[in-house]
Amino acid sequence: MEEAAKLVDIAKYPIFAAEDPAAQRFYEASRKIYEQQGVLALAGFILPKAVAQMADEAAEVEPKSFKQVKHHNVYLASDDRQYPADHPRNRQLTTTNSTIADADIQANATLRAIYHCRELHKFIAHVTGKSGIYPYEDALSPLNIGVSRPGETLAWHFDTSEFATTLLLQAPENGGEFEYIPRTRSDDDPAYQRVGRLLDGDLSEVKTLAIEPGTLVLFQGRHSIHRVTPVKGNRTRLLAILTYDEKPGQRMNEFTQKKFYGRAA
Template sequence: MRFDANTLINLDQFPIHSDGAARDALIAQIHSKLAKDGCVVLKQFLTPMAIRLVTAEADSVARYAHRSFNRTNAYFTTDDPALDPDDPRRRFFDRSNAFIPADHFTKTGPLRQIHDVPAFDPFIKACLGQQHVYRYADPLADVIVNMAEEGEGFPWHFDTNNFTITLAIQNAEEGGLFQYAPNIRRSGENFDAVKQVLDGTSDKVVSLALEPGDLQIFKGRYSLHRVSPLRGERKRYVAIFSYVEEPNMVGAPERTKQLYGRVLPIHLERAGQRADRYID
């Protein structure tokens, strides 16, 4: 079934589809917030109907989620014994989470229909305020749903892609806070600041309680972040739309295998093809 934009997005409050003063003011507010700490939340961006539709879609494909239970550092790299034992690259934490890969969400499903609203990409590009913004070309990771259950969460990490756009779909009964330390990578790796976050001594950590229908724009390549453990029987669903600064970018093979349980030929063909020099 096809839906129009008004059915899916709260266009009265967020006029992303119409040029004019209201849209310009909204984008200006977003620019200010992103410049400050790399994160902005648009409350109730989705309509109640859209929330119901996407929740039902996530439920219908939840069985395809790749669950992983392992230990990772903030960079998803392997241990390097040559480094100091207290180096943040040698700090590993339990990770228990699940991702429903992108190839389980069809073009005619509600999640991709939201992403494909004609005004959506231009709005995101205007919000990010950068000349080069592209949809993530990874066929397993461009549009995904993060699924978490009782006791699960996601430890401190950086994102592979430069910008992440998330839609909160369904919360657990308790827990699941989104916590981040803004702009740690503004000028390099900044391992000392990362160590403070991992040690629990940083004063930079911000906590957000996202609600179903909220749209979050986040520069996860530069800000260390995590999701706190969940409590209760209800699953937590968060949809993720990923954007990058280079065309045709896909995830690194090792990290893709960790997150989605498999790699495709495209991941091996394009391994290492990105301009920045961050270790992940």
């Protein structure tokens, strides 16, 4: 049996028996939830002992993380000068966090068995409606760990990629909540009014996603605005970010690598 099968709660999440009727029902139910809600959160996907090991390994390489303070609008795009600076399109927010690049994660890290697990790729492809799911192949971007220390926060934004696959390794004592508004916008409609209400402090549409260490999350971040609230207490929030593409052989370009990791490789 594959190494990954020992790390996953396969009784609850039968991703290694795709031909099995129970597994097929699980695949289908997962796809429906993702389609309808824009997010799929599988609590306890990774077994507790394995998560603890992954968190320990991540903490070991945490000093190698690259810290950034970023000023950005929620669309993560250059400002649009046809709107004033305080317009929802251009309003500036501040994000502070650190990232551990793939090259700085141990070659034999437990997490890698999950990232490269073909059954997991098939499952993600099914849920997201892709013909295939493939790991990135440059040195820095495939498998990352996001580090949020006390006081740090990811401000409201839409992702530039269609969906994100994440796995919480360590939760902070307080704060560090993942908040979002499902399907805030579409490709055709940037939803400036809705975004404006949110940025003015109206949180009535905001949902909190229940995530604990070991929860695997597939999230459609391009259309659903989201943030991570400031981390409080002494414990750092550690989140594994598994970057995939529907085509094999993708590599992050040098310009983007420098932006995310402070270097290219």
